[in-house]
Amino acid sequence: MKIVFGHGVSACVILGCLALCPGTSEADSLSATAGFVPFASDAGCFRNLGARMVASCNHTQTLYLPLTIAEAIHDVVINVTVPDLNHNVSCYAVVMFADGVTIAGFTGRRSAAFVGAQSIDLGTVTVPFAGTVYVGCDMQQNSSFNSVNW
């Protein structure tokens, strides 16, 4: 009985610490609700559904999210949901030099591969010191941008 009791306490301590102690991972993530619409023609074309941003207009609409960069190298993964392959999502990440206007890198455009919730792996970005990164998704109706991990 003492052994069971001891294991119970240990398990609670470990679980409690896992839940509340600061993590050491360098990875970061952001909900799609932090995004913004760069094209005026897309104003009013997104609706918020939980932490997701759903494209609601019947033309291609674009959502951008800026990433906070704390290291030179990051792997960028975007989580999206696609209603069907006729209403797909195409995403990319753009790296800027410190001047904020000259492009220092581009991941290439990648589209969702199947219907439903999935991750689009954009690959690695190399960010110059004091440079910035944003991700963009060109979205068709009823597709959603859920979050981004980097």
Added chain:
Amino acid sequence: MARTGRLLFVAVAGIGAAAYCHQAAEVSGLTAEVEALRRGRDDPEPRRWMPGSAPRQHVSATVPVDEPVAIAGNDSSSRRGAETLADPRSEDDGADDRTTRAARWNAAVQRSHDAIEANFRGESVDTSWAVAANRDLRERISSALSATVSVRELDCRSSLCQAVLRVSDATDATRLTQQLFGDRDAPGWRGPAVVLPPRPGGDGSFDIVLYLGREGTRLPRGAP
């Protein structure tokens, strides 16, 4: 009843331990902040952006940043080099931390660029892709070129192209990259790409080296 009591005790103990952990972390963080304030310098690591607060981006440049020249603007200051910009904290100890961090950062960037270049050098030529890619890239660059930009080298292998361009005006580098990668209405090069920092090429001009990957591929990353 005794079993319920034990379970209750275990749960309370767990919550207590978790709360202790949380408080310990907070105390540790506060202690670090107090220590940093006492030393009169900033936290050397940038804070992560949180909703409601602006990302903190140091813009001073007394450190050996990767960019050898400031690449935006036509004024003479854009050609002076970032190290000439004044930093009021340059004499402060915090500058050392920033210099160290910048050096570590730039080393990682350099490793990544070296890996891409080594990959390009090691590739054989796949004519089924390289010829078309070379033509496509030359057309895209030409459409973005003005009289102040010239193509010095353009070489496509099996998954990567290397383009060496000379620009006489810093703003041409900006315009060139923006047109090369396009936007939603006019997408440009569809594969991954990296643009190396412009280097002075003599006579006030700059050389820009770009590595452009085949669509669907990923650029190699440098060793950590």
